[in-house]
Amino acid sequence: MSTEAWNLAHAAAAEAGVTLRPLDRLEDTEAINHVIVQTWGDQDIDREVVVALVTSGNVPWGACAGDEIVGFVLGWAGIDPEDGLHAHSHMLATVPGRRHKGIGYALKLAQRAQALDQGIRLVRWTFDPLVARNAWFNLVKLGATADRFHERFYGDMSDAINVGDRTDRLVIRWDLETMTPGVRPADGFEVLGREGDPERCEPTAVRDPVGAPALIRLPREYHDLRQADPALGRAWRDAVSQAIRACFQAGMRVSGFTADASYVLS
Numbered sequence: 001m002s003t004e005a006w007n008l009a010h011a012a013a014a015e016a017g018v019t020l021r022p023l024d025r026l027e028d029t030e031a032i033n034h035v036i037v038q039t040w041g042d043q044d045i046d047r048e049v050v051v052a053l054v055t056s057g058n059v060p061w062g063a064c065a066g067d068e069i070v071g072f073v074l075g076w077a078g079i080d081p082e083d084g085l086h087a088h089s090h091m092l093a094t095v096p097g098r099r100h101k102g103i104g105y106a107l108k109l110a111q112r113a114q115a116l117d118q119g120i121r122l123v124r125w126t127f128d129p130l131v132a133r134n135a136w137f138n139l140v141k142l143g144a145t146a147d148r149f150h151e152r153f154y155g156d157m158s159d160a161i162n163v164g165d166r167t168d169r170l171v172i173r174w175d176l177e178t179m180t181p182g183v184r185p186a187d188g189f190e191v192l193g194r195e196g197d198p199e200r201c202e203p204t205a206v207r208d209p210v211g212a213p214a215l216i217r218l219p220r221e222y223h224d225l226r227q228a229d230p231a232l233g234r235a236w237r238d239a240v241s242q243a244i245r246a247c248f249q250a251g252m253r254v255s256g257f258t259a260d261a262s263y264v265l266s
Contacts, residue, residue, distance in 0.1 A: 016102035184256025
């Protein structure tokens with residue numbers, strides 16, 4: 001058992017004001033779906049799927065405030081042609097009012113500890129590259145990197161967060177034994193910048209990367225910007241996709257994130 005990893009997870013949970021427990025009971029699916037609905041809207045996960053995950057060793061983990069489950073993380077072991085055995089982290093969510101308080105961090109550390117117990121050293125998941133808050137969590141708080149990018153990864157989605165938007169996704173690589181959290185400096189060649197009002201900023205033209213590190217600036221609050229101006233949201237979606245593809249084609253990967261909401265690629 002990875003005692004040190006579990007101690008880290010439980011300490012993070014205590015700091016966030018919750019406790020961690022495996023969601024391995026039939027009735028836990030209802031609690032998971034309660035969190036899902038409050039996060040993504042009118043959708044749920046079948047009880048049979050949760051039971052299948054539990055019985056195959058892919059136990060979801062929950063964050064509990066008293067008897068209430070206020071967050072969960074869910075994933076499974078997989079095989080990748082390049083990575084071999086790894087864990088795929090599919091869903092992480094916390095109820096409104098409990099977000100941005102360290103619960104998600106504690107849940108990811110629980111997932112890490114469980115993976116290490118199973119001999120797994122790598123976790124992967126996807127996230128929207130336009131959401132700066134998630135980039136900060138993944139790349140700075142957890143110390144992961146991103147080495148793959150897909151446009152329209154999930155096709156059209158109908159949940160409250162993604163409806164009407166193109167489902168571009170960066171793929172995270174989280175090396176569980178060598179994670180190095182921290183902010184990267186904001187120096188580098190600017191492949192994509194911001195111009196104008198910080199709240200309604202426009203993307204600059206995308207430039208070909210000429211050296212590393214390269215920087216890709218993001219709007220700080222993409223969802224607010226997109227809601228206020230859908231056309232501007234689409235412009236940012238296209239520009240960020242173009243910039244990431246240009247950097248990846250030049251052999252770069254996302255190695256960090258800055259305090260001013262910019263990707264660092266090296």
